Amino acid sequence: xxxxxxxxxxxxxxxxxxxxxxxxxxxxxxxxxxxxxxxxxxxxxxxxxxxxxxxxxxxxxxxxxxxxxxxxxxxxxxxxxxxxxxxxxxxxxxxxxxxxxxxxxxxxxxxxxxxxxxxxxxxxxxxxxxxxxxxxxxxxxxxxxxxxxxxxxxxxxxxxxxxxxxxxxxxxxxxxxxxxxxxxxxxxxxxxxxxxxxxxxxxxxxxxxxxxxxxxxxxxxxxxxxxxxxxxxxxxxxxxxxxxxxxxxxxxxxxxxxxxxxxxxxxxxxxxxxxxxxxxxxxxxxxxxxxxxxxxxxxxxxxxxxxxxxxxxxxxxxxxxxxxxxxxxxxxxxxxxxxxxxxxxxxxxxxxxxxxxxxxxxxxxxxxxxxxxxxxxxxxxxxxxxxxxxxxxxxxxxxxxxxxxxxxxxxxxxxxxxxxxxxxxxxxxxxxxxxxxxxxxxxxxxxxxxxxxxxxxxxxxxxxxxxxxxxxxxxxxxxxxxxxxxxxxxxxxxxxxxxxxxxxxxxxxxxxxxxxxxxxxxxxxxxxxxxxxxxxxxxxxxxxxxxxxxxxxxxxxxxxxxxxxxxx
Ligand code: GLU
Numbered sequence: 001x002x003x004x005x006x007x008x009x010x011x012x013x014x015x016x017x018x019x020x021x022x023x024x025x026x027x028x029x030x031x032x033x034x035x036x037x038x039x040x041x042x043x044x045x046x047x048x049x050x051x052x053x054x055x056x057x058x059x060x061x062x063x064x065x066x067x068x069x070x071x072x073x074x075x076x077x078x079x080x081x082x083x084x085x086x087x088x089x090x091x092x093x094x095x096x097x098x099x100x101x102x103x104x105x106x107x108x109x110x111x112x113x114x115x116x117x118x119x120x121x122x123x124x125x126x127x128x129x130x131x132x133x134x135x136x137x138x139x140x141x142x143x144x145x146x147x148x149x150x151x152x153x154x155x156x157x158x159x160x161x162x163x164x165x166x167x168x169x170x171x172x173x174x175x176x177x178x179x180x181x182x183x184x185x186x187x188x189x190x191x192x193x194x195x196x197x198x199x200x201x202x203x204x205x206x207x208x209x210x211x212x213x214x215x216x217x218x219x220x221x222x223x224x225x226x227x228x229x230x231x232x233x234x235x236x237x238x239x240x241x242x243x244x245x246x247x248x249x250x251x252x253x254x255x256x257x258x259x260x261x262x263x264x265x266x267x268x269x270x271x272x273x274x275x276x277x278x279x280x281x282x283x284x285x286x287x288x289x290x291x292x293x294x295x296x297x298x299x300x301x302x303x304x305x306x307x308x309x310x311x312x313x314x315x316x317x318x319x320x321x322x323x324x325x326x327x328x329x330x331x332x333x334x335x336x337x338x339x340x341x342x343x344x345x346x347x348x349x350x351x352x353x354x355x356x357x358x359x360x361x362x363x364x365x366x367x368x369x370x371x372x373x374x375x376x377x378x379x380x381x382x383x384x385x386x387x388x389x390x391x392x393x394x395x396x397x398x399x400x401x402x403x404x405x406x407x408x409x410x411x412x413x414x415x416x417x418x419x420x421x422x423x424x425x426x427x428x429x430x431x432x433x434x435x436x437x438x439x440x441x442x443x444x445x446x447x448x449x450x451x452x453x454x455x456x457x458x459x460x461x462x463x464x465x466x467x468x469x470x471x472x473x474x475x476x477x478x479x480x481x482x483x484x485x486x487x488x489x490x491x492x493x494x495x496x497x498x499x500x501x502x503x504x505x506x507x508x509x510x511x512x513x514x515x516x517x518x519x520x521x522x523x524x525x526x527x528x529x530x531x532x533x534x535x536x537x538x539x540x541x542x543x544x545x546x547x548x549x550x551x552x553x554x555x556x557x558x559x560x561x562x563x564x565x566x567x568x
Contacts, residue, residue: 011044012224016070016077017214019051020062023311023329024069026267026382027229027259030347033363034256034370035227036075037348041367047221048080048092051214052102053207063100069330073340074363079221096221101213108208111216111246112170112201120245121201122149123168125161146197149173170202172212172242179237184254184372186230191237199238211238219248227372230255254372257379259350267382272314272325277305279321289320326384335414337440339406342391350380360390392439403438404431410441418445421452426547433539433547450533451547455555458534460563465536469526470564484564486517487527491557500550502542509542531557 014035018028036046048070050063067083070076071091079094098104115121124147126134131147138145149171153161161168174197180190201212208216218226218239233255243250261267280302288298293313301307309317315335318325327333333343344363353376354361354369361369395403408427411418422430430451434444450458460466467473471482481489493508509524517523525541532553538544545553 011042012039013045013047013222014039014225014227015047015049015218015221015223016075017049017051017217017228018063018066019054019210020060020066021054022062022269023331024066025269025329026333026343026347029069029073029075029330029343030259030351031227031229031256032070032075033073033344033347033366034352034375035225036077037363037366037370038225038227038372041370044224045078046075047094047096047223048077048099049217049221050081050100051210052100053210053213065331069334072334073330073344075344101208101217104213104217105206105208107220108202108213108216109206112208112212115172115201115245116170118245119173121170121172122152123158124150124171124198124200125153125158125166125168127166146194147171148198167204169200169204171198172201172238172245174198174238174241177241179240181233181236181240182253183233183236184252185375186233186255186377189233191234196237196241201242211235212242215239215242215246215248218251219243219246223251225254226251227254227256230257254375256351256375257377259382260379262381262383264381267328269328270308271328272318273301273305273308275323275325276309276314276317276321279323283321288317292316292320335442337410337442337446338387338391339394339441342387342394346387346390350382351376360393388439395435395438395440398435400432400435403435404428407431407434407441407444411445414442415445417452422547426549429543430539430547433543437539447537448533448539448547450535450538455552456559458556458559460530460560461535462567463535466530467567469530469536472564472567481516483523483527484561484568486512486524487531487557487564488561489516490524490528491531491554491561494545494550494557495554497550500546502546505545506542527560528557531560 016028016032016035018024018032024032038044039046048067050066052063063081067081071083071085076085076089076091079096080092080099082090082092085091092099112121116123134147135145176194178190178193179196180188182188199211200209202208217223236253236255240250242248259267261271265271288295293301293309293316297309297313301309308314314325325332327336327338330343334340341362344366345361348361348366348370349359352370352374354365355374398406404427408419408431411427418430419427430444430448434447437447438444440446468483470484470487472484490509490512493512494505497504497508509528510521513519513521513524526536529538529541529544530536532538532544532548539547548556
């Protein structure tokens with residue numbers, strides 16, 4: 001059977017059909033990106049459909065999260081759930097709704113009944129115990145268990161089942177035929193006759209199974225090309241049998257390999273817990289750091305490697321342990337300050353290549369160039385180092401105004417405390433002071449937490465560089481003033497400044513250095529940096545002093561002098 005274009009689009013119709021069971025994994029994002037690019041580059045249509053027929057796993061919040069993530073990536077849908085984009089655009093809707101499967105039961109029932117009426121599907125009343133017994137029998141015969149039609153039941157028998165409170169599933173009579181799957185990515189594969197069992201198409205709760213809903217919806221929504229994860233490859237045989245039984249068109253299929261970690265393991269949300277468990281072990285922690293997770297959550301999590309912390313708890317614990325959690329889901333990358341256009345570019349390279357040396361491109365390029373012929377069959381390895389390098393390059397090349405605007409958006413979402421603490425001028429200064437040293441939109445915030453602290457909460461890091469800069473534990477090489485001496489002297493000068501600007505501070509410090517530090521500005525700047533930020537790393541020092549503010553700077557320097565003097 002050949003594929004037909006949909007009646008209501010000129011080009012191919014693709015869809016992304018997530019089951020809203022959590023966050024959008026990068027693998028899912030890549031499937032969406034490929035599906036989107038394929039149709040949009042060919043004057044086609046891209047649909048989002050929420051496959052929420054598994055009542056236990058689905059949640060509305062999760063679907064909204066998915067939509068937000070997709071929109072953020074620049075993947076906008078022509079049809080699908082309605083969504084108000086941050087720029088005010090209304091996305092979604094369309095003539096083939098509802099785009100939530102849980103609201104389409106009537107349609108599925110209609111087609112299910114058609115199959116029953118035509119003898120192509122049947123009610124099966126087995127209890128789970130009965131099914132278990134059948135499974136055991138098959139095992140005893142060393143056969144794989146495949147459910148087959150077990151003969152018609154009489155009206156009396158049916159009434160008896162109903163009276164017992166049993167509920168039937170509906171099974172598809174698959175017939176023992178060989179099925180050849182054509183796959184544009186993987187090539188053809190044939191499932192021998194008898195491989196496909198009489199699978200369930202309607203569950204006891206009246207909901208369709210994934211197989212049934214996907215087939216009905218792809219037909220009714222006019223889907224011509226299905227790109228999805230490789231784990232669905234053999235499911236496609238079931239879908240093809242159903243399409244034939246229902247007289248539906250057959251879309252073109254392409255199954256995409258999974259994305260793996262460089263060490264060949266699957267990129268899974270458990271990776272975060274793995275990193276945290278390792279850090280906890282290394283530090284020999286027996287209780288959760290204060291303000292991270294509850295004692296109860298901790299006990300459950302420590303006691304069982306299969307238990308995962310919720311995202312917020314994991315983030316808090318990661319911050320307390322100073323470990324970077326591996327990003328797995330789109331919103332993890334967003335939170336870490338990756339740019340959506342970079343993430344799309346990078347995801348596309350994980351499983352596709354435009355050929356030649358081209359590595360950097362935008363979604364427009366991808367739309368124009370993406371085709372199934374260059375999609376890779378084998379799993380891609382997700383190289384975070386390369387992703388970060390891509391992101392750094394993009395941030396370096398960004399006009400400063402864009403950087404500031406995008407960091408502000410990022411802060412609104414993830415770092416509101418910086419917006420609360422810094423007025424507009426100082427926020428802008430933080431941006432200009434940070435761009436050069438930033439690899440992500442989060443770096444200006446992540447690296448400068450000292451700005452938020454109360455002056456008496458700033459801790460000075462007692463490390464080699466700090467000791468050296470302040471002259472703790474060693475006499476200065478020239479027998480003159482130590483860093484701490486300079487800090488004490490410059491503190492008095494700064495306190496007397498009437499103007500607190502970079503240039504006023506810099507000229508005062510330069511004049512001081514010329515007279516007392518052999519014109520070595522670093523001898524003054526480094527102790528100052530430690531004094532106001534707690535360590536030897538911060539944005540340029542004069543910017544840093546302005547960011548901290550005069551009053552706080554003096555208060556912090558005083559504390560630093562006291563702290564260092566006690567160690568001397
Ligand atoms: N809901 C399925 C999933 O999330 C969709 C598979 C498909 O695209 O057919 O895996």
